[in-house]
Amino acid sequence: MSRADAARNRELLIDAASAELSEHGLDVSVARIAARAGVAKGTVFNHFSSKEELVSAIFCEQLGALAATGEALLEHPDPRDALLRFVTAGAELQADDRSFCEAAIATSRDHPAIRAASDRLAQVAEKLTSRARQAGAIRADVTGHDIVLLLGAPTRIAAPLAAARPDLWRRYLHLIFDGLRPEAVAHELPVTAPTHRDFTTAATR
Structure with a gap:
């Protein structure tokens, strides 16, 4: 994956997580965040531990x-x-x-x-x-x-x-x-x- 793709995925995750957390609070699942961002669940953990x-x-x-x-x-x-x-x-x-x-x-x-x-x-x-x-x-x-x-x-x-x-x-x-x-x-x-x-x-x- 190129650096540009990685940066784009991170931005997508931040935007998706912000929206999901805003609407549903901290109990929202990582899978739901990943789905909203349009990426695999593993991609979340590639960017955040x-x-x-x-x-x-x-x-x-x-x-x-x-x-x-x-x-x-x-x-x-x-x-x-x-x-x-x-x-x-x-x-x-x-x-x-x-x-x-x-x-x-x-x-x-x-x-x-x-x-x-x-x-x-x-x-x-x-x-x-x-x-x-x-x-x-x-x-x-x-x-x-x-x-x-x-x-x-x-x-x-x-x-x-x-x-x-x-x-x-x-x-x-x-x-x-x-x-x-x-x-x-x-x-x-x-x-x-x-x-x-x-x-x-x-x-x-």
């Missing part, structure tokens, strides 16, 4: 795409709107793709590629958050790590009604985001924001 490695590759791509969205939003003239768009993009990804939340829990954050992609996302989130803080658009004690964790909150809150109200998560996203406003009569938060060390410690357990 295990299904877990395939899932990790897709999760890294998802994290990278979200980070790229955030990087583009650093040029947005309104820091608060830029942060809202970033949080919306993250929540929308999780609402549209069943596998993203599952992969976030199931994949090892100690995996080098996932760790690098997660660090990139956290750095982008902090830059967007810092811009909003400096503009006085959000409360001063909100950090980028807070924002990373909040990305999944709207869809988790609305999950029990997702089948009947697939867009309900947007209501909770805006309720959450309004809670970041500095104008609110906010109380001091009872515990400190998570740190990079917290994320690293969680990844190794």
Whole structure:
């Protein structure tokens, strides 16, 4: 097989696996992914040592795409709107793709590629958050790590009604985001924001 054919097969597998995982979650079989890609099941393992490695590759791509969205939003003239768009993009990804939340829990954050992609996302989130803080658009004690964790909150809150109200998560996203406003009569938060060390410690357990 030529290098071009191998690259094409890998791209087909990534696309097929992304679609299958998005629709059916992490329980989808390798055989089903291969069939959707139009390749033999063995071809999957020629490119990825295990299904877990395939899932990790897709999760890294998802994290990278979200980070790229955030990087583009650093040029947005309104820091608060830029942060809202970033949080919306993250929540929308999780609402549209069943596998993203599952992969976030199931994949090892100690995996080098996932760790690098997660660090990139956290750095982008902090830059967007810092811009909003400096503009006085959000409360001063909100950090980028807070924002990373909040990305999944709207869809988790609305999950029990997702089948009947697939867009309900947007209501909770805006309720959450309004809670970041500095104008609110906010109380001091009872515990400190998570740190990079917290994320690293969680990844190794």
